[in-house]
Amino acid sequence: MKNLKIYIPIAFIIITILFSGCKKDETAPLDLNANAGYDQFVNPLDEVFLDGSKSSASVSFTYSWKYTGTVPEEDINFENTTTATPSFKATENGLYTFALTISAEGQKSEDVVIVTASGALGLGGTLTQDTILTNIENDPEFPDYLLGSDLIIPEGITLTIEENVRIQINGEYGIVVNGTLTNASNGEYFEDVEFTSVNGWKGILVDGGAIDLSDVIIEKAGASIFEGHEEAAAILFSGENPQITRFDRNEFRNSFSYDILGETEISGYRTVSSNIFSFSIPIKARMNFMDLFFSDEKNVFPQDYQYIQLIPNDIETGDILPDNRWYFFYHKRYYFDGSFRSRSEAYSSGGVTFFIKENASLIFEKTTGFGSKIGEPSAIVGINGSSWKGIAVTDFTSFTLSNMTVSNAGAAPVVGGPINSEIKAVVYIQGRAFGWFDEVTITDSKGYGIYTDSEDDALNIFNIQNSLFQNTENAAIRFSAKSVTNIKEGNLFEL
The missing domain is CATH 2.160.20 (Pectate Lyase C-like)
Structure with a gap:
């Protein structure tokens, strides 16, 4: 009985030591060493490859990369994140931070790499x-x-x-x-x-x-x-x-x-x-x-x-806007760098200034209305004070000037396209016209102020009122005698 009492505790101690030794061997460190590679400096929009291949352990392990930068991950096309060499695109300048974790048998090791995109x-x-x-x-x-x-x-x-x-x-x-x-x-x-x-x-x-x-x-x-x-x-x-x-x-x-x-x-x-x-x-x-x-x-x-x-086409061709009209906007200044033959309707608001190239002319074949009684006055003048030929209006065209000054015109007859005049005038009307002059100043004409070659009394729907004719070399107005009633009240003549 004495021997038995001694043997049992000794055996228990030996067994306990054996089991304790086995447990200690199972949880021993695996010598995991994550290495996310060197920090990199790249150009924007470069495709960048990370390198965790120098990571090591005493057993096989897995890779897991995590991006923690400020640029949204979906924008950088971060791929192959469970391999040693994932890639991404540096879509903009800045810092891109990545954490590498390697894992084996419940153990892990981490490292961080920073990629800087600049320039x-x-x-x-x-x-x-x-x-x-x-x-x-x-x-x-x-x-x-x-x-x-x-x-x-x-x-x-x-x-x-x-x-x-x-x-x-x-x-x-x-x-x-x-x-x-x-x-x-x-x-x-x-x-x-x-x-x-x-x-x-x-x-x-x-x-x-x-x-x-x-x-x-x-x-x-x-x-x-x-x-x-x-x-x-x-x-x-x-x-x-x-x-x-x-x-x-x-x-x-x-x-x-x-x-x-x-x-x-x-x-x-x-x-x-x-x-x-x-x-x-x-x-x-x-x-x-x-x-x-x-x-x-x-x-x-x-x-x-x-x-x-603005550069017009040659006068024989003229300028046309299909299905549209010319419109010259309020308070703007335009320079016609050549003779302008308008084959579309043309309008301007108030406060507009038109500069005309020396010896150029304006020809209107469609309804035209320049200037506005509402707002600031407009003007048609020779560029830098130069003389120009004037305005020609074709037969049966509606033409209106309002609150407008026209100066230095009438330097030579208007010739080109449908017009073949021999008369110098600020405004030359070929045949019958419709419309009015209201609050218009014609000054320093080198010929007539307004001239029409029509003897038809249909001209009597063209009215002139509240206008000033100043320093015209020829008569201010040349109309058919039948149209004298179209010269309304308020006109002044300083010839």
Whole structure:
């Protein structure tokens, strides 16, 4: 019995020690060592590969990567997160932080890696596919892209610029649009896209292509001339059928030359509105550009701008707006850089000034009404005080002038298109006319004031009242005797 008492406790102790030893072996450290790789410095929009391949353990283990940066994970295309080498796209400048966890048999080890994306991307050369430029720099004081050579957008290719993108042009380079340039706002209000330069750049050449731009700032453009062209402009339209799909709420700043120059006719209809222009001659374009102004015409021009320069077709061809009319907006100044033969109806509101090129003329073949008794007076004058031929109105055309001064006209007979006059006059009426002159001042005529070659008493529906004829070299009015009753009260003659 004595031996038995001693044996049992000893056996229990041995068994207890054996079991305790087994438990200690099962929970021993596996020497896990997570290594997320070196911190990286990359360019924006780079595809970045992380490297956890130097992680180690005494047994096999699994990888798990977690992203903790500020850019939404769905925006960075973070892939293969359970492998040693996942990847992501640095969609904008900033810090991208990733935590690597390796695990085995309930144990784990962690490490962190930081990827820094910084700098602007280079632009230039010829695009080969549709391209989207995104905002990659969070600090608005720094550019997202640097243009270091001319950028060509070929026919069939679209360059889309998303909001808040800033493009800095480093040198006298430009953008040539044979395809489409758009900022994809679809007319909705948009955070500004900005083209900027320190010392100036060529601008945008729309050579048979199309632009669709809203809420864009174009700064210091038009500093030099595109090859093959004669004049500089912030935006230059040339080639066959260049188009403005939409151009609204844009702002030109410190342009070196015209804000818009149209060497050829530009396609579009009421697509230009609410823009801010900067140059003293903000627009020089063919006559049909007037059809691009939106009906409410909210464009803003510099306080000291000279005029909008309009280039008519040759007088034998004339200018016509199919299914539309010319409308010249309140308080604007226009320069007709050549004789203008209007084959569409034409109207202007009050406060408008028309400058006419020396020795040019105006021919109206459709209903025309210039000036307004409501508002400020308007004027038709020779550019820089020069003499010009005058106004000719074709047979059976309704023509009205109100609250208007016409000066320095009648320098020579109007000849061209349907008009073949031998008479010098400020207003030459070919045949019968309809309408009135009301509060019109005709001054410094080199010939007649108003002249009609009709002997038909149908002219008696053309009335002249409250008008001043001053310093006409010939008679102020030459009418058929049958039409003398059309000269109403209130007229003054200072001959």
